[in-house]
Amino acid sequence: MDSLWHASVIVLVLLFIGGSDANPAARRHSQLDVNHKKQPLQTFRPYNIAHRGSNGEIPEETAAAYLRAIDEGTDFIETDILASEDGHLICFHDVTLDNTTDIASRTEFAGRKRTYEVQGVNMTGWFTVDFTLRELKSLRVKQRFSFRDQQYNGKYNILTFDEFILIALHADRVVGIYPEIKNPIFINQHVKWSGGKKFEDKFVETLLKYGYKGKYMSEDWLMKPLFIQSFAPTSLIYISNITNAPKLLLIDETTVPTQDTNQSYYEITSNGYLAFIRKYVIGIGPWKDTIIPPENNHLGPATDLVARAHALNLQVHPYTFRNENSYLHFNFHQDPYAEYEYWLREIGVDALFTDFTGSLHKYLEWTAPHQNKEKKCRGPPA
Amino acid sequence: VRLTCVCVRACAGVVVAAALLVLGCASSGATARPLVGAAAAKQPLQTSRPYNIAHRGSNGELPEETAAAYMRAVDEGADFIEADIVATKDGHLVCFHDVTLDDTTDVADHKEFAARRRTLQVQWANVTGYFITDFTLAELKTLRVKQRWSFRDKSHDGTRISPIITFDEFIDIALNAKRVVGIYPEMKSPVFINQHVKWADGKKYEDKFIATLKKYGYGGKYMTKRWTERPVFIQSFAPTSLIYAADLTDSPKVFLIDDVTVRTEDTDQSYEEITSDEYLDYMREYVVGIGPWKDTVVPPTRDNTLTTPTDMVAMAHARGLQVHPYTYRNENRFLHYNFRQDPYAEYDYWLNDVGVDGLFTDFPASLRRFQDWTAAKN
Numbered sequence: 137m138d139s140l141w142h143a144s145v146i147v148l149v150l151l152f153i154g155g156s157d158a159n160p161a162a163r164r165h166s167q168l169d170v171n172h173k174k175q176p177l178q179t180f181r182p183y184n185i186a187h188r189g190s191n192g193e194i195p196e197e198t199a200a201a202y203l204r205a206i207d208e209g210t211d212f213i214e215t216d217i218l219a220s221e222d223g224h225l226i227c228f229h230d231v232t233l234d235n236t237t238d239i240a241s242r243t244e245f246a247g248r249k250r251t252y253e254v255q256g257v258n259m260t261g262w263f264t265v266d267f268t269l270r271e272l273k274s275l276r277v278k279q280r281f282s283f284r285d286q287q288y289n290g291k292y293n294i295l296t297f298d299e300f301i302l303i304a305l306h307a308d309r310v311v312g313i314y315p316e317i318k319n320p321i322f323i324n325q326h327v328k329w330s331g332g333k334k335f336e337d338k339f340v341e342t343l344l345k346y347g348y349k350g351k352y353m354s355e356d357w358l359m360k361p362l363f364i365q366s367f368a369p370t371s372l373i374y375i376s377n378i379t380n381a382p383k384l385l386l387i388d389e390t391t392v393p394t395q396d397t398n399q400s401y402y403e404i405t406s407n408g409y410l411a412f413i414r415k416y417v418i419g420i421g422p423w424k425d426t427i428i429p430p431e432n433n434h435l436g437p438a439t440d441l442v443a444r445a446h447a448l449n450l451q452v453h454p455y456t457f458r459n460e461n462s463y464l465h466f467n468f469h470q471d472p473y474a475e476y477e478y479w480l481r482e483i484g485v486d487a488l489f490t491d492f493t494g495s496l497h498k499y500l501e502w503t504a505p506h507q508n509k510e511k512k513c514r515g516p517p518a
Numbered sequence: 519v520r521l522t523c524v525c526v527r528a529c530a531g532v533v534v535a536a537a538l539l540v541l542g543c544a545s546s547g548a549t550a551r552p553l554v555g556a557a558a559a560k561q562p563l564q565t566s567r568p569y570n571i572a573h574r575g576s577n578g579e580l581p582e583e584t585a586a587a588y589m590r591a592v593d594e595g596a597d598f599i600e601a602d603i604v605a606t607k608d609g610h611l612v613c614f615h616d617v618t619l620d621d622t623t624d625v626a627d628h629k630e631f632a633a634r635r636r637t638l639q640v641q642w643a644n645v646t647g648y649f650i651t652d653f654t655l656a657e658l659k660t661l662r663v664k665q666r667w668s669f670r671d672k673s674h675d676g677t678r679i680s681p682i683i684t685f686d687e688f689i690d691i692a693l694n695a696k697r698v699v700g701i702y703p704e705m706k707s708p709v710f711i712n713q714h715v716k717w718a719d720g721k722k723y724e725d726k727f728i729a730t731l732k733k734y735g736y737g738g739k740y741m742t743k744r745w746t747e748r749p750v751f752i753q754s755f756a757p758t759s760l761i762y763a764a765d766l767t768d769s770p771k772v773f774l775i776d777d778v779t780v781r782t783e784d785t786d787q788s789y790e791e792i793t794s795d796e797y798l799d800y801m802r803e804y805v806v807g808i809g810p811w812k813d814t815v816v817p818p819t820r821d822n823t824l825t826t827p828t829d830m831v832a833m834a835h836a837r838g839l840q841v842h843p844y845t846y847r848n849e850n851r852f853l854h855y856n857f858r859q860d861p862y863a864e865y866d867y868w869l870n871d872v873g874v875d876g877l878f879t880d881f882p883a884s885l886r887r888f889q890d891w892t893a894a895k896n
Contacts, residue, residue, distance in 0.1 A: 192859055283850060285822075286821070434673070459850065459858070460849075460850040460859055461849040461850060462669070466579075466673070469578050469579045469884070470578055470849055470861075470881065471881065472860065473884070473887060474883075492860060494860070495860045495862070498860075502892060
């Protein structure tokens with residue numbers, strides 16, 4: 137079963153490479169060819185993280201969205217890892233299939249709608265944990281937002297974690313991966329693995345299988361760059377015993393407590409907590425509107441979160457940066473590049489999660505194409 | 519005439535000062551600093567790359583055609599500030615886009631004007647509202663301009679930042695700038711204006727428009743020394759107004775072209791007719807360029823993607839005519855999907871792929887950034 141999926145994704149990858157904008161004359165090498173020296177990951181300027189792939193243009197977390205992101209110059213492709221009923225790890229953001237697949241039109245699955253509690257709230261829909269991988273593969277992904285391009289709806293299917301990793305490894309330059317241990321409490325409640333393993337174990341196992349290892353900025357890491365992210369601190373602490381790859385603690389809205397430890401935003405952003413979690417993570421990934429809360433769609437006064445994080449040598453990777461004007465505070469006059477400029481030059485964060493990796497890449501290339509003498513210090517190796 | 523000049527300059531000074539004051543208070547956050555150094559010497563107009571034309575001022579950020587919107591555009595590095603010139607009941611020329619006051623002023627809140635709402639025919643359609651030609655300049659000055667679009671910053675609506683300004687005040691903003699800033703005024707709805715406003719000296723709207731420009735020393739063919747010191751393009755959708763103006767001034771003129779379904783206001787000609795080879799050959803005697811609606815140059819599909827470009831740009835360029843399409847806006851609802859909701863991708867396509875000579879934009883700061891950042895690459 138696995139080899140069939142791998143073969144199909146390789147075919148898909150090759151087909152897409154054929155149609156990409158990249159130089160057709162360039163020979164295609166992959167990280168699997170140890171004799172070939174790929175263009176390395178840039179590390180002199182903030183990281184460009186393709187949030188769910190280039191999902192501003194193509195339905196999120198599909199092969200096409202990731203391949204487009206790589207074409208557009210992203211540093212990292214980002215994904216959310218959930219699980220299927222039969223324990224396969226998949227790339228998918230929501231616990232339910234409703235908003236980004238054609239599940240509602242699949243009469244064969246009509247009877248599988250359920251209501252479950254997810255992070256203290258009842259949700260109704262078709263849950264990924266109630267479908268086998270084969271069933272999930274029969275679905276087709278669609279663009280989540282009505283104001284984005286709908287022309288690819290129904291064309292692509294859901295990827296496995298393995299397939300996602302292979303897309304990164306097959307790129308003809310070094311492209312990092314940024315997977316999230318998503319909704320681990322919920323997943324571990326609904327999906328069981330043999331041998332006493334749980335979701336976090338399977339997650340790391342997959343990474344180790346493909347040779348991802350090494351502390352931040354080590355030689356191993358630079359060859360296969362990786363950040364592991366999660367909103368659940370205990371998941372990150374747990375996996376610290378099985379991988380030394382760099383990890384980031386995601387931080388949600390100020391009203392949302394952590395799903396595993398039930399701690400408030402204020403607790404987990406306190407100096408004491410940041411000093412504690414610094415033993416396990418090299419950075420934090422906050423929602424940008426908590427760093428600088430807006431007032432009437434203008435930026436309010438900035439909090440000191442970035443300064444305090446940096447003082448502890450924690451990187452800051454805020455989410456999410458989107459081009460559409462409904463997401464831009466008026467200070468930026470509806471210009472996503474003004475927002476990049478503000479966050480990267482004024483606030484000085486270390487990376488951005490963006491739905492529009494192509495735009496961010498252009499901004500970075502136009503304003504910081506080369507490393508200059510005074511290298512910006514982004515925090516020590518973990 | 520001299521007295522008027524002095525009076526207008528004084529008034530304009532007050533308008534400008536007020537705008538400066540309020541701008542200082544209104545702007546907040548680190549992004550409000552100007553892109554062009556305020557202390558710079560009077561730097562000439564750039565003519566080496568396509569023109570950045572601030573359409574109605576920096577109206578993406580501030581209410582359109584106000585002093586504040588124009589000054590913001592100057593601050594942000596626009597090459598030209600653009601305005602629509604219409605006339606008041608007592609014959610003053612003012613900067614205002616619509617013939618009615620409804621969409622962009624607080625006229626509906628002024629009970630004293632309630633009875634003035636009426637229905638008139640404008641370009642063969644009945645329009646109901648408060649017509650600017652029914653108000654004196656003094657009355658208009660009691661109104662406040664507001665941001666037209668609900669999705670743009672409305673925090674300046676109704677503040678003292680935003681009265682309607684006169685053509686004179688607009689010109690003063692350009693001339694008072696610390697670098698050479700061109701003006702791009704439009705002879706707007708001339709047929710309607712001439713129907714409803716009469717000047718005592720028997721002159722008509724076009725005469726008054728050109729006289730104002732001359733009063734401030736605008737004149738000279740495109741790229742003459744005189745022109746580069748006081749750059750101007752005169753635009754209009756009405757060919758007869760442009761031809762008439764050609765007798766009064768040698769300043770460069772641009773022929774605006776509307777959507778494919780819209781006929782010219784004065785000559786009742788179709789889009790096909792005015793974009794034909796013969797017609798462009800004819801207009802070439804009077805204008806230096808055309809200003810088409812961008813979706814007629816490269817038509818979009820119903821799925822919001824671009825189709826094949828028409829040959830309009832090639833036809834214009836073959837006749838030595840510049841092409842200045844309108845209008846470029848940052849908001850994603852105005853961007854075809856090819857541009858992935860990125861206004862800079864749209865600039866890139868139009869300036870580098872299609873190869874036009876100027877862009878009317880609601881966001882001169884964004885266009886300026888794009889041009890500066892990619893200058894080295896070109």
